[in-house]
Ligand SMILES: [Fe+2]
């Protein structure tokens with residue numbers, strides 16, 4: 001099973017929360033924006049439980065379900081690692097806000113659409129964490145962001161694997177994948193499934209969410225045209241999966257129309 005190879009790979013490669021050298025943090029280097037970004041990342045990562053719940057409900061495939069559990073462990077590690085960094089600088093996230101992330105959300109229109117959504121979110125978080133790691137001036141947070149960014153790239157790779165495999169078996173789910181990509185590519189800001197599914201929760205109130213971090217990223221960190229670079233990367237990824245020309249959003253729409261016809 002593919003998840004066995006992933007498990008063995010993670011066991012060989014993976015960093016540990018205990019390796020995070022919290023004593024090495026120099027408080028003088030910590031800016032308020034770093035705290036906002038770490039809180040936002042903590043909240044984004046806390047979506048893992050709802051996501052694993054959703055995967056296990058939606059998929060009856062043992063191999064993918066096993067991967068979902070292994071993947072979930074790493075996302076829990078990210079959640080706790082950002083929380084640990086926050087605690088070390090005297091900050092915290094609100095447990096009520098984290099608790100509000102527990103509820104499962106509605107599945108995608110098809111299992112392939114759910115997988116496609118996760119490819120997009122992994123590529124997005126991979127990109128944002130890497131860019132933010134180059135921007136922050138506090139080495140422990142920088143290292144954490146870089147480690148997490150690499151993990152998200154690895155997660156994207158596995159979701160790509162499972163999407164490719166699923167589409168080979170269920171080609172009728174292709175339109176739902178293209179529709180997911182089209183909706184994403186039409187966005188003028190960075191979106192994550194958590195943004196869509198978990199917006200408007202009263203428990204979150206004024207608390208940081210993953211969107212707080214994305215907004216800060218676009219306003220203060222991202223280079224000119226960086227959102228378009230990310231969109232291009234995502235479209236190229238789906239072009240690789242489907243073998244279709246998805247180089248612009250208009251082409252995605254064309255491919256979607258063709259797939260439905
Ligand atoms: Fe993560």
Ligand SMILES: [Fe+2]
Pocket residue numbers: 075122151152155
């Ligand atoms: Fe991830």
